Amino acid sequence: MPIELTVGGVANGGWCVARHEGRVVFVRHALPGERVLAEITEETARFLRADAVEILEPSPDRVTPPCPFSGPGRCGGCDWQHASLDAQRRLKADVVAEQLQRLAGIDWKVLVEEVPGAPDGLGWRTRVRFAADRDGSAGLRRHRSHDIEHIGHCPIAHPAVEEIGVEALTWRGAASVEAVASSGGGRAVIIEPRPHRAAAVPDVDASVLLDEGKRGTRALSGQASLVERVGGRDFRVTASGFWQVHPGAAATLLDAVLDFGQPEEGEWALDLYCGAGLFAAGLAEAVGPGGAVLGIESEAQAVQDARWNLRDLPQARVERGRVEEALDRLEIERADLVVADPPRAGLGRPVVDRVATLDAPRIVYVSCDPATMARDIAWFAPYGYRLAGLRAFDQYPMTHHVECVALLVKESI
Numbered sequence: 001m002p003i004e005l006t007v008g009g010v011a012n013g014g015w016c017v018a019r020h021e022g023r024v025v026f027v028r029h030a031l032p033g034e035r036v037l038a039e040i041t042e043e044t045a046r047f048l049r050a051d052a053v054e055i056l057e058p059s060p061d062r063v064t065p066p067c068p069f070s071g072p073g074r075c076g077g078c079d080w081q082h083a084s085l086d087a088q089r090r091l092k093a094d095v096v097a098e099q100l101q102r103l104a105g106i107d108w109k110v111l112v113e114e115v116p117g118a119p120d121g122l123g124w125r126t127r128v129r130f131a132a133d134r135d136g137s138a139g140l141r142r143h144r145s146h147d148i149e150h151i152g153h154c155p156i157a158h159p160a161v162e163e164i165g166v167e168a169l170t171w172r173g174a175a176s177v178e179a180v181a182s183s184g185g186g187r188a189v190i191i192e193p194r195p196h197r198a199a200a201v202p203d204v205d206a207s208v209l210l211d212e213g214k215r216g217t218r219a220l221s222g223q224a225s226l227v228e229r230v231g232g233r234d235f236r237v238t239a240s241g242f243w244q245v246h247p248g249a250a251a252t253l254l255d256a257v258l259d260f261g262q263p264e265e266g267e268w269a270l271d272l273y274c275g276a277g278l279f280a281a282g283l284a285e286a287v288g289p290g291g292a293v294l295g296i297e298s299e300a301q302a303v304q305d306a307r308w309n310l311r312d313l314p315q316a317r318v319e320r321g322r323v324e325e326a327l328d329r330l331e332i333e334r335a336d337l338v339v340a341d342p343p344r345a346g347l348g349r350p351v352v353d354r355v356a357t358l359d360a361p362r363i364v365y366v367s368c369d370p371a372t373m374a375r376d377i378a379w380f381a382p383y384g385y386r387l388a389g390l391r392a393f394d395q396y397p398m399t400h401h402v403e404c405v406a407l408l409v410k411e412s413i
Contacts, residue, residue, distance in 0.1 A: 002037040002053060005030075010091045012099060012371055014079030014400030015049075025050050028143065029072050031059035031083055032091075039072070042144070049144075061087035066122060067155045067398075069140075075151060076143030078398040085121050089114075089394050092402040096370040096392050103374035104381070112392045112402060117248035121397030126158045127245045128166075129178040136172035136200070156398055158247065160187060164206050173199035179206070180239055183247060184227030188239035190217060209239055216240070216301065225305070230254060230278065235309045237276045238301045246395040253366060253405065254282050256391050257339055260407040261364045266290040267336040272323050272355070273297060277306035277316075279339050279366075284316035291315055296326045323347075324354040335360040346372025349379055356383035363408040373404055384411050 005018040007030045015026035018038075024047040030036050035057035042049035051072035055062065065071065065081035080088045089112040100106045118124035130138040131148050139150040151167055160181030166189065171177050178190040187206035193199040201208055207222025217224065217240040228235045228243055230250045237243045244250045257279050263269055263286035271280040274295030284293045295310075295318040297303050303320045310316040319326050323340075326332075335358045340347060346369060347355070355363065363385065367373035377387055389407035396402070 002039050003050070004056070005036055005038050005050070005052075007032055007034045007036060007052075009098075010094050012095050012400075018050075020048065023048055027052055028079065029053075029082060030055075031061055031087070034059050034062070059083075059087075066120075069149055069151045073142065075140045075149040076145065077140050077154070078156065079400040081398050085114075085394075085397060088121070088397065092394065092400070093392065095400070096390075096402060096404060099370040099374040100377070100387075100390075103371065104378040104387075106374075106377070106387055108387065108390060110390065110392055112394050115246050115248040115252050115393050115395050117246060118397060122155045123157070123159055124246050124248075124397060125154070125156045126161060126182070126247055127178065127180045127243075128154060128157050128161050129176055130166050131176050132171045132174040134194075136170040136174065138166050138169070138171055138174075138177055163187075164189060164204055169202040169204070171199065171202065173197040178240075180226065182226035182237070182243075183229045184234065186223065186226040186239075188222065188226060190240050207239065211240065228276075233281060233309075235276050235278065235281075236305050238305055241299070241302050241305060242275050244395065249393070249395045249403070250278055252393060252395075253403065254278055256393075256405040257364050257366065258282050258286060260389050260391075260405060261337050261339060261362055263287050263291075263337055268334070269293045269337040270332070270335045270339065270358070270360075271295040272338065272340040272351075273342050274306055274318060275299075275302050275341070277309040277318065279341065280306065280310060280316050280318070281313065283337070283339065284310065284313040287315060289315055293317075294319065294330075294332070296321060296323050298322050323351050327354055327358075332358065334358050337361070338363045339366070340364070341366035342372075344369045344372065347376045352376055352379040356380060356385070359410065361410050363410075365404075365406040365408060367404045367406065368401060370402065370404060373406060377406065377408065380408055385409065386411055 018025045030052040036052040037054040038050035069075040070081040093110040096110045139148040176192040192211040208220040209217040280295040293316040306318040338360045385408040388409040
């Protein structure tokens with residue numbers, strides 16, 4: 001039976017916070033200040049989760065969702081389809097500020113900036129992973145569920161992804177199908193087969209790769225890699241590898257990293273979790289032949305891509321390994337500048353402790369999770385690092401995700 005709630009502020013993860021009979025309720029499909037009827041979707045000993053199924057008093061920030069598959073019990077890919085773009089960015093700013101205050105004790109005014117390439121917040125996602133049912137019909141997962149929402153189209157998918165037409169095709173024997181479109185004009189689909197099943201491949205205008213689990217991916221047709229263009233440089237990226245999914249994100253982040261890091265001719269810089277070498281390339285061009293850049297990356301194919309992408313920059317090299325292990329193995333004891341772009345889990349205490357020993361005057365931290373970023377910033381503080389700059393970017397419109405670039409500077413303690 002629905003319960004009536006008055007919705008409070010936003011929480012990390014696309015929820016708003018309400019209270020019911022003394023218990024915290026995390027509510028989706030609501031906005032701060034609204035009065036709603038909500039259905040409980042999950043109950044734990046400490047809190048409830050709920051969906052707002054009827055809006056009794058709407059927020060002035062509420063809009064009609066542009067996607068017909070959005071809403072309670074529907075596709076789980078977007079959190080904020082029902083909020084204006086301005087409101088989405090304010091909500092994300094509130095989350096980043098709250099995490100910094102709560103986890104790092106830092107009061108910071110946060111502004112979430114638009115990323116060029118999707119002025120209406122739609123048509124930006126250049127990589128979409130579809131789930132396939134046993135009949136081979138593709139769709140997207142519902143929120144916190146294995147159930148599939150069969151969609152006719154995805155409004156946040158890039159037009160080149162939609163042109164592949166995954167949703168309209170039959171993928172017998174597939175567990176998932178990932179569609180990718182690159183800025184260089186290439187397209188690929190990556191098929192994950194069901195256990196002990198051979199996946200049938202429909203006719204598509206794209207390279208086709210088979211996900212073979214621990215053995216990686218194998219090209220069934222076309223090229224195994226795509227080309228991404230940033231400024232005047234091309235990057236080879238394995239189709240199944242990591243690259244920013246918003247078409248304007250790579251250039252935006254590179255500019256922000258170089259602006260905060262201020263690499264100078266002759267300096268020694270580290271690019272941790274370097275992926276295909278985007279930041280390492282920019283750093284190497286800045287430090288010049290008299291400087292040096294070391295990229296560290298654990299994923300084997302990304303290392304191969306990065307070495308290829310940096311082949312014309314002899315001052316840059318890439319080593320494979322976990323960050324703390326590689327720093328120890330290579331006996332890295334100092335750096336003029338450290339750039340780190342870890343996965344969602346953040347750096348973690350062992351990496352923070354090891355990076356702090358390098359005594360770098362500047363650390364530029366790129367993060368897709370404000371909670372782990374704030375936690376790691378707090379762990380850097382006893383080593384004399386303070387937050388000196390922060391930019392937040394709306395790389396994922398319609399979702400709760402936000403990308404941050406933070407500058408930490410070393411002060412005497």
